[in-house]
Amino acid sequence: MITIHIPLILRHLSDDAETFQVEGSTVGQCLEELVKAFPGMQASIFSKKGEIHHLIEIFLNSKTAHPDELRRPTVDGDEIHVVTLLSGG
Amino acid sequence: MTLTKRELQRYDRQIRIPQIGTEGQEKLKKACIGIAGAGGLGSPAALYLCAAGVGKLVIIDRDIVETGNLNRQILHSQADEGKPKAVSAQEILTRLNPDIRVEVRQAEITPDNTAELFSGCHGIVDALDSLETRYVLNQAAMDLGIPLFHGAVNGFEGQAMTVIPGQSACLCCLYKEPERKTDRPLIPVIGVTPGVIGSVQAAEAIKFIIGRGNLLTNRLLRYDGLAMTFHDFGINPRPGCSHCRSFTEGGTP
Numbered sequence A: 001m002i003t004i005h006i007p008l009i010l011r012h013l014s015d016d017a018e019t020f021q022v023e024g025s026t027v028g029q030c031l032e033e034l035v036k037a038f039p040g041m042q043a044s045i046f047s048k049k050g051e052i053h054h055l056i057e058i059f060l061n062s063k064t065a066h067p068d069e070l071r072r073p074t075v076d077g078d079e080i081h082v083v084t085l086l087s088g089g
Numbered sequence B: 001m002t003l004t005k006r007e008l009q010r011y012d013r014q015i016r017i018p019q020i021g022t023e024g025q026e027k028l029k030k031a032c033i034g035i036a037g038a039g040g041l042g043s044p045a046a047l048y049l050c051a052a053g054v055g056k057l058v059i060i061d062r063d064i065v066e067t068g069n070l071n072r073q074i075l076h077s078q079a080d081e082g083k084p085k086a087v088s089a090q091e092i093l094t095r096l097n098p099d100i101r102v103e104v105r106q107a108e109i110t111p112d113n114t115a116e117l118f119s120g121c122h123g124i125v126d127a128l129d130s131l132e133t134r135y136v137l138n139q140a141a142m143d144l145g146i147p148l149f150h151g152a153v154n155g156f157e158g159q160a161m162t163v164i165p166g167q168s169a170c171l172c173c174l175y176k177e178p179e180r181k182t183d184r185p186l187i188p189v190i191g192v193t194p195g196v197i198g199s200v201q202a203a204e205a206i207k208f209i210i211g212r213g214n215l216l217t218n219r220l221l222r223y224d225g226l227a228m229t230f231h232d233f234g235i236n237p238r239p240g241c242s243h244c245r246s247f248t249e250g251g252t253p
């Protein structure tokens, strides 16, 4: 299983769940499973072109997965953090 | 720059920290830090840098104090409503520590004035509330060759990262493209969040000045006040970044 950490800003879409467990062999597949479970996240995580939204950063095992996030291979036990970059002061 | 008797008294408890000592305290006294924004992040950052004895603070804010600022912007009080934030910031900081110099400017930060606003500063605290101006500040830090202590908040969440020009990923490496003018809703925030992040930014500035510890370079620190967790993530300088291009392409910035 791969654990996806959901950012606080999107947790109202996951019934406040901080993490979600998925199966998938790439970051893209894992995130697809996430938005299948919580369709409301699609527009926040992905751009209209289906790429990662420019204010979302994906970390695989605490390291940035940029660029080519969606094609990064994942293995059992991996952790994906979906992070919304903040701009408030 | 030797410390006066009153300064030795004032800073006694931090001079006792082995990594600071009188040598570190003298470095703090000689230092000048710019603070871009006297709002939610700028308030705790300025208060702690002032209390710690950073010799000169340069604070830039264009705004006027409004009642709606006061849940988080602890430099300002109800009685300051209608005053420029720069003025109320200077008043409270001078009262807190009359042994340092506090210069303030009521100005908007633009590409044309950053060199002048931050001239003489050894580092800049990014305490802004828009990504657009953060890009201007990031470019200014690159041009001046001084570190940028970044922080940002939203609700119970916050983040911090330190940028050392020519050495670590910059804000443009992180955000990749500027915010569009259209997507700037009023950002919700509870004061404790910028309280935490502004303090982290002040700690980074202090560590940079005294030259001790590990800075948040190539690391994005994230704070989740509801889960009450801190997590730091690895960030890479981005090849092709328009702000630190020459560095990421192997040259000198």
Ligand SMILES: [Zn+2]
Residues within 6 Å of the ligand: B169, B170, B171, B172, B173, B174, B237, B238, B241, B242, B243, B244, B245
């Ligand atoms: Zn960069």
